[in-house]
Amino acid sequence: MDDHRTSTSHETSPLLSSPSTATLGDQILIDDETNVSRAVLIKQELAWLVSSSIPLALSYFCQSSFAFVSMLNVGRLGVNELAAASLSVMIINFVVMMPCVGLACALETFCSTAFTASRDKTRVGFHMQRGLVAVTLQLVPTVLLFVYMDSILQSIGQTEEVATLCGEFLRVWLLGSWPLVAFECLKRFVQAQGIMQAGTWVMAAVAPIHFLMSHMLVWSDSIGIGFAGAPLATAITNWLLFLGLTAYIACSKAKEAWGGFTLDCLDGIWEFYRLAIPSAAMMSCSWSAFEMVTFGSSMFGPVSLAAQACIFSAMSLTYQTPAAIGSAAATRVGNSLGCGKQRRARFSAYISMCMGYAVGMTCSLMLFLNRYRWGYMYSDVEEVVTLCSELMPYFAAVQTYDGMNGLVAGILRALGKQSLGAILAFPSFWVLAVPIAFYLGMGPPHLEVIGLWLGLAVGVILYSLAQQCYILFYIDWRHEVKVCLDRLARSTKSLDPAQFTIAVCGDSDGGLYSTPVTRTNSNSNSSVDDYGALA
Template sequence: MYTAIGGDDAPGGPGEAGPLLSRPSETTLTDQVAVDDESHLGRAALVRQEAWWLLGSSVPLILAFLCQNSFNFVSMLSVGRLGVNELAAASLGVMIVNFVVLMPSIGLANALETFCCAAYTASEDKTRVGLHTQRGLAAVTLQLAPGILLFALIDPLLVLLGQTDEVSALCGQFLRIWLLGSWPMLAFECLKRFTQAQGIMQAGTWVMAVVMPIHVANSYLLVWSPALGLGFIGAPIATAISSWLLLLGMVLYIALGRARACWGGWTWACLDNMWEFYRMAIPSAAMLACSWAAFEMSTFGSSAFGPVAMAAQACIFSAMSITFQAPAAVGSAAATRIGNSLGVGKHRRARFAAYTAIGAGYIIGIASSLLLFWYRRSWGYIFTGDERVIALCTHLMPFFAAVQTYDGMNGVTGGVLRALGKQSLGAMLAFPSFWILGVPLGFYLALGPLHLEVVGLWLGLAAAVIAFSLPQQWYILFRVDWRHEVKVCLSRLDRASRPKGLAAPDMLCVPADSYGAIA
């Protein structure tokens, strides 16, 4: 029988004042927790270990995130020189894709970080990681249905919403072609989290390293090449091709590597207890959607001020997407580390992993803000030669640079909350921050008596981002009972991993060699 967490531990954190659990009288999963045998390690030693682990794990994730995000960056770059209407249509298309497909679907996929990371160390049967991944694949597949219907009818809807006929037609073409690569992109997201849960952080990086040059070449050949160039529609075709290549590359990586041991083969059992998955996935999607949709709403709002304002907003959002990837990767790595640690009962290590990630997030965020401000006059030239767009981009960049640190911190804290299964808290904070404070304030400043236009939209976003970021950090630093979260984690895995007809899962926390997964 396993011993409950208790005994000597380093003081100074929530939930570590004394024993929380006692030795159970009956052997049940949720009452059994592994001994946290790291009480001999001081805080400084844990911070050093977690900092080195985070550095080694985040770098490949940052490279993978940047490469994946650069798909849209390259697409915007390839169509930006075609004209203002093409750039505006591509920007609007990316916004609609984000709003309708990627926001809810990636939010659903993010729930895999709650289940897969803990299941990898908490379960004797490692194929439980594959079982949870299959649930994620099923969820994102179902989520595509509304997008398919909407994109088929999008052209007249955009005209009704005030877009010009040319921008609406171009945007409709972009969206319908993009759909061809939508499912493989979402499946790649799920499989990427499947490998990350096993500590294989470099999987996405290697796949991206192969696909990225192909995407750059296709973006030129299909848009600009005299022989093969198709103009505007070449950009979404290149993206669709790259999405299928990403999925193929990840499947081959898993099939040929050690990650395949956790797959276990397709099984209808993945549809059992789907509600337990959705209990985490729906708040995860809501948390992401509330914040992401607010940014996309400001893009749509900028369209009211003409193609120049919308094109400049697209340039700024490209900067935001690029600089967000590093802290988002840190948050994803932290989610893996914290989930693995909770699954094996290492609550102190989980706590210091979270603290280290927050510190790293501030370092990255401040550095990004300074770089954006320094190069504010040069950024617009990357996308367009239109001086009106460049001037507006230069004017907007300081407002974005000022809030970038806190926007990045939301990527870090989001990863920590996902590891803890606290997505509902993030969703509850995100809605009032963005939709009661940020969006109304931004539109008031943009369209109200001050008539600040796009600047007003960004001021509203800045207020929302800060209001969302600070309470999350406070909760993680001062309110989380890390010892108790071990029991909560095991209870969640117990409910989610028990197929129909099985009296109890085969997970016992924790096999003797599981600590190697997080050492």
């Protein structure tokens, strides 16, 4: 028992067990943990998911609060400023965050599996380098687009004042664009190792600085620059986040999974893009539908756009906890599959979904009860506040399913099923939701912003239920263990069984695994602790 503990003392993930000592030809790898009862397994996974989701949720809330604070400061400048800031955030999300975060999310597939399935932990850093390359290349065309964005907006009918302010916002924001997307890659690098608190510590340190800068750069008589102060504060904050997380990695055990820069990450990078592109497409299809609602709202005037900004800020805040649960579930499911624990992976997925519904319904109720107060947080204009209160019930009704989409997407990423998410998202949002939304908002019903939200609700609910049904009824979890290790081997250009903590066997189909497969722990006296780690 003591020897076993010594051999695993360097691991940081609470899931990891020691590698099996089996050799090629042994039939190992799926460990159903039959000695662990269902009740104990549920208790362990619930405890792990809750304890991991809390720091992630706090870091997500801090990150979303940056835009929230910026909107509060800008909103007091006037309706046009609030409308321009809202439109700018929509463009940033559409052009930068959707594709780049989508690309970075593919790391949740590769890094979490590599950390438990590979003997060489630096494979986690190897995959992270691929993510950095991908997001950096994605940013290149953004620069030219943002430089001429004010002219583009005027050409499609936006008012000159809002377009000019929007162009100014975007050009200043570009100064902090790369560190933001690099930060997204670094977050997934540490989370794959089970280090969930890293982002929280960095966010907690940076948040007060951002709040102070946002106010001073907009309103201070000595250093304030007005509207442009909001994106400048955000750019500085993005650099602080990147540098802070980099420093955390350099001073923690997370650096053991780094391995240094190498051009070898470019060799076989298509295997990364094979999942990263569907991951970006999955996120873009759903996220862009929400941004189209913002764009449609701008067609009804500054008041509608300002009210939409208030609702989207609420959406950003309430989305964070389900997204955090999804991110924790992605790590847990990926780690579990990587070390052959298909039963634990399945329970983690199901329990996280139950948690998502509990959180979502609570948030929806709170938003509905406070619908008449929410608008006053952003604007003193009575028209904006009134329209915000009218929109809030529709958003509250759809908010639970929106949060579940973010949560379930994490599970699909752990399984490498990004292409399925993209396939389901496109018809849900762009065949049904967007056309229905614009018909109800701008067509004969003339429901304006309310019509846009009704149409959007169709896509959100349909997409959410379709993904959940697939996970609940169609996933073969035993088979997913084989699939994830096969994917890891292809991505590293190696089929050498020595690369894995769990032995692999050739089969008649040319794959890596023989069937039936089982896993046994080399230490017959091992037990399971409260968080599912083999002790």
